[in-house]
Amino acid sequence: MNRGIFINIIRFILLVLVQVLVFNRLNFFGFINPMVYIMFLYWYPIKENRAVFIGLSFLLGLSVDFLSDTMAIHAAATTTIAYLRPAIMRFVFGINYEFQSFKLSNTTKAQQFTFLALLILVHHSVYFSMEIFSIANLLLIVKKVLSNGLASLILCLLFSTLFSVKKE
Template sequence: MISNYYFLNVIRFTLLVLVQVLVFNRLNFFGFINPMVYILFIYWYPIKENRSAFIALSFLLGLSIDFFSDTMALNAASTVTIAYLRPTIMRFVFGVNFEFQSFKLSNTTKAQQITFLALLIIVHHLVFFTLEVFSLENFLLVLKKTVSIGLATLVLCLLFGSLFSASKE
């Protein structure tokens, strides 16, 4: 059971990096929208696992995307930020329910799942584009990119989530 769990996370990690680097980094909707679907790894990662290992894996995820995208550790900083803030975001969305041993993301409502994913994406994109632009003069550009790329990322992540999730039937 444990080896199956690790194998699944390694497969998710590898496939999300490959899909991001080989497909989504090459897309340019409207000239500037590149969805960042690799955030799904942080969304799908089990709740009750070692937090230090999770943050280290998030760093490796972001660094591997940075390596292939030539983005100077912007993805690594963004993924570490949302990995660190994930328990706070979960407490905001799910209340104290997520702290129980029996909590599973699949047992929550669809609205809570979408809210959780949307907040992860918003925080990730705000950190990423703030570091990319690195100027308060262009705050509207940061907001424009965060909203437009965030919406595209959310839609694609929901599509991927519906394709690869196990049905409850």
Template sequence: MISNSYFINVIRFALLVLVQVLVFNRLNFFGFINPMVYILFLYWYPIKQNRAAFIGLSFLLGLSIDFFSDTMAINAASTITIAYLRPAIMRFVFGVNYEFQSFKLGNATRVQQFTFLALLIVVHHLVFFTLEIFSFSNLLLILKKVVSISAATLVLCLLFGSLFSVRKE
């Protein structure tokens, strides 16, 4: 029997790919800002799940975005990188607390959640735009894109997160 969390993850995966491909890949704020909200899947994925399955799903997520965006596996490389670095980022943000069985992302403070999401986005965008531009002579362009698109992605991810979060009262 399939668990409820697997069903939710499949729905999140499919919806985030569809929203990214059909909506956000077509948006161009100020001519060059395309938010990448599919990173929310890597943020929302359960912490205590199988790490190999998580990295495999991250690869499939990036590859499916690459397939529809025609970006030659740059998204796949970026999502695998943040999937691999996620435990180190979590250890940096949450300390050793996240290693306990009872730890849940929803129980962390808002500042910790914001920092965790921001670090995932910045690392993803740094890898993505470094691979896309791939030139040290364009270092300022890489930094400009990383900062501006990371800010737009962070704002939209926070909006989506607050829109689809379950409130405990």
């Protein structure tokens, strides 16, 4: 088995476990639950097969749903950001991301931050819209997207700093 596949399997399993066993149990201010498992979608190699990536994203969300008893809301949100990731990348990195030599680690910190923030924003917008599922509660949806998004972003940035591969 190639090293990249092995690393992705380990990331997948660890992020699901950390999300379900640690972060789903946290409840800052009574309503903020950070979602760090999104990092799998951030770290996943760009040049891999898109259908496999979307399938893995669905499985990632479904795994969190199964262990959290959340009726496929995570699966819908992760599948959405997996599907939209190329458009988000084109927006953040321009045409550069389509080149064979493109690596996320070679981009600026501002671009990496923007990419991660947009992934989280789209994920949380889909997730909380489906969880609350009421246009009458639009302000509650916005409040949850922004507060949970900020908490998720801070923790994901911490994770990416702790677990990033250092350049020699």
